[in-house]
Amino acid sequence: MHEESLIRSLLRQVEELARQHQATAVAEIEVEVGPLSGVEPLLLQDAFERLRDEFSWPLSELSVLQVGLDVLCRSCQTESQLQNFRFVCLQCGSTSLQILRGDAFRLLNVIMEVDDAITARVDTDSRVGQAAISSAGPP
């Protein structure tokens, strides 16, 4: 049920990025969820469909990448993927595991449409913080 509140948080961030990059449309939002994200992909899509009209830009697609639960054993330093929620290292039996992936709802990429003239400026506009930018315009 909190998927709506998560989608609202997501759309606010995408809106900010679209504004910064003077996008004309947002083609795709790529997110990552895992077994401990507390997010159900199907409900996430439903919430996206319900809320997309509130968005200020034309918005096409939400793609949800589902990942596994990756952990690092603090004792033997082995990385593995848990197949259930038993937090035991399969290598050495230690229960001291650090979650590397699969416990968050992450925004991976935003693919947006931009005017030709603006594309050239995007690289110099670094207000996005750590966000890396790559242009993929038609030849």
Place this chain on the structure above:
Amino acid sequence: MPTTTIAVNQDVLAAKKQRALEQRDRFTAQGTFVVNLVSSPGAGKTSLLQATARHWQNRFCVGVLVGDIATDRDAERLRPYVPVEQLTTGGACHLELSLVQQGLSRLPQQQYDFLFIENIGNLVCPASHDLGEHVRVVVLSTTEGDDKPGKYPKMFRTSQAMVISKSDLLPYVPFSVDAAIQDARLIQPDLVTILTSSTRDEGLQDWCQFLEDARKAMLAGRDAAQSLMTTQKGAS
């Protein structure tokens, strides 16, 4: 139309988590130990808080923020014991930091030793939201069944302690305390577990001792960090 890919690769809740971290630091600086109490509806969160207040008998200054979808029934139950503010979410299934901060500003301003945030009865959504607490305590009642930890892994993984409540009903329900603890520790090996009955004031000594020790550890950590900073300043 050319397209641009912006690689963000960041937790959608990163900004909220940062605000929660800052709020936790403020609580620590004030010496207020904050407990986020989560459970399914009817597990006995409010009764546990009543029993806690009875047990301490004003030895500590305690405040409570109590979340509910509708009504202020829980706040009314707690009002005879401690300063309490109701947070009504109007349908939302979990509390968020902004609601907690609003509630804080309405609580009588005093030096709280403990602040309890009684979350919405729900073992799912509250697991994803940091409220600036020092510990998250999940309450599991003996009437719910000992198989719940495995069914709600995120909630138990993100909690530091589990109170098994309504121990007085154990003779009447098919609930194994050992099985519940074993199931929960598969998910969260470091989980502290405490067995209580709020109606009979059983296990309250253990529960309150856990809270007092945890607050002492928080204060010790804060003071050690402060003296380290003072030493470094003196050295430079």
